[in-house]
Amino acid sequence: MRFLILGLLAGLLTETFAGAEPPFKVYQFDRDQIPRIDGDAADWTMVPESYAIGSNELKDTLRGTENDPKTLDVSVKVGWVKGLNRLYFLYEAYDDYWDFGMPGMHNDILEVMVDGDASGGPITAAVDPKVKFRSWEGHLMQGVQAQNYHIFTPSVEKNWAMVWGCQPWALEFPWSNAAQHFNFKHGEPGRYTLEFWITPFDHAPMEGPKKARVSQLTEGREIGLSWVVLDYDDEKAGKNGYRSFNNLSDQTIVHSDADQLRRFTLMPQEDEALRAQWSFSIPDPASRRVVFKDESTGEVEHWLWDFGDGTTSTNQHPVHVYAEGGLRYVVSLRVGNASASNRFSRVWEVCLP
Numbered sequence: 001m002r003f004l005i006l007g008l009l010a011g012l013l014t015e016t017f018a019g020a021e022p023p024f025k026v027y028q029f030d031r032d033q034i035p036r037i038d039g040d041a042a043d044w045t046m047v048p049e050s051y052a053i054g055s056n057e058l059k060d061t062l063r064g065t066e067n068d069p070k071t072l073d074v075s076v077k078v079g080w081v082k083g084l085n086r087l088y089f090l091y092e093a094y095d096d097y098w099d100f101g102m103p104g105m106h107n108d109i110l111e112v113m114v115d116g117d118a119s120g121g122p123i124t125a126a127v128d129p130k131v132k133f134r135s136w137e138g139h140l141m142q143g144v145q146a147q148n149y150h151i152f153t154p155s156v157e158k159n160w161a162m163v164w165g166c167q168p169w170a171l172e173f174p175w176s177n178a179a180q181h182f183n184f185k186h187g188e189p190g191r192y193t194l195e196f197w198i199t200p201f202d203h204a205p206m207e208g209p210k211k212a213r214v215s216q217l218t219e220g221r222e223i224g225l226s227w228v229v230l231d232y233d234d235e236k237a238g239k240n241g242y243r244s245f246n247n248l249s250d251q252t253i254v255h256s257d258a259d260q261l262r263r264f265t266l267m268p269q270e271d272e273a274l275r276a277q278w279s280f281s282i283p284d285p286a287s288r289r290v291v292f293k294d295e296s297t298g299e300v301e302h303w304l305w306d307f308g309d310g311t312t313s314t315n316q317h318p319v320h321v322y323a324e325g326g327l328r329y330v331v332s333l334r335v336g337n338a339s340a341s342n343r344f345s346r347v348w349e350v351c352l353p
């Protein structure tokens with residue numbers, strides 16, 4: 001009995017501890033700074049080093065060993081863009097033996113698992129005792145509510161990744177895109193750069209993207225995400241012959257179980273510039289009542305709305321009733337603080353009967 005209680009307590013403590021780990025950060029790119037997927041990392045230099053996740057965070061959970069940067073040294077940065085449901089990645093790696101001479105799974109691999117709504121649960125059938133792993137039923141559930149990408153690093157004479165499940169369409173544009181840069185040959189040491197984006201799905205069935213539900217990425221939200229670097233260093237080692245299993249999670253089963261993913265926060269922009277922005281709605285056109293919503297960014301201290309009918313407001317989110325109908329209102333919002341100001345207008349968008 002005492003052992004049972006101790007066991008339960010240890011379980012609780014472990015769970016609390018895992019849950020208490022601070023989340024990693026996903027960098028928010030401005031919409032005019034979206035990375036170009038070309039294998040050139042120059043458009044990531046603005047991302048602070050506090051966003052980089054290095055080899056020191058990885059452990060070989062199969063062998064219980066620390067990563068040796070002389071044989072493999074990697075860095076990953078993850079980004080997002082408000083309004084796009086995509087996760088952007090920059091993967092920079094040194095390997096003393098790049099292994100990509102075979103057409104199948106034997107290849108240096110970055111394995112990325114993503115659970116866009118952080119629901120947890122199975123990624124593959126390996127964790128569901130009700131479903132036979134190598135069965136058609138198992139195949140149809142894999143990758144549906146959280147996805148696992150085996151990304152071939154480098155990919156030569158094969159598709160850029162394998163998505164472990166029934167949704168190979170997720171490897172196609174515009175659901176994903178990838179570009180790599182390297183100049184080593186098979187078996188050589190060297191540096192490798194990969195840029196890619198993937199789309200996280202709450203539901204990604206075999207039927208294809210029309211039946212899929214894309215995860216909605218919003219500022220401040222936490223997602224489930226993790227990766228494992230499978231370091232193959234010799235083609236003679238054969239199937240599953242990787243030298244190390246470099247895991248960002250402390251659980252090997254993370255490849256199949258979204259409960260074991262790390263938490264990542266979709267961050268607001270760093271040092272956000274002062275920029276006026278707003279939206280509006282007209283719930284009942286006949287009343288000519290317009291609901292304005294301030295969406296400006298930066299340190300706003302004051303607002304000045306010009307409704308285009310000769311009236312103004314200094315409220316942040318004003319509601320304005322137009323005396324006359326019209327199709328040609330120009331509405332603007334000027335925002336400001338002690339050192340800067342910015343204006344944003346919408347021309348002939350507010351239309352009333």
Ligand SMILES: [Ca+2]
Nearest residue numbers: 036038040043
């Ligand atoms: Ca680029």
Ligand SMILES: [Ca+2]
Nearest residue numbers: 115117119145
């Ligand atoms: Ca999910």
Ligand SMILES: [Ca+2]
Nearest residue numbers: 095097232233
């Ligand atoms: Ca290798």
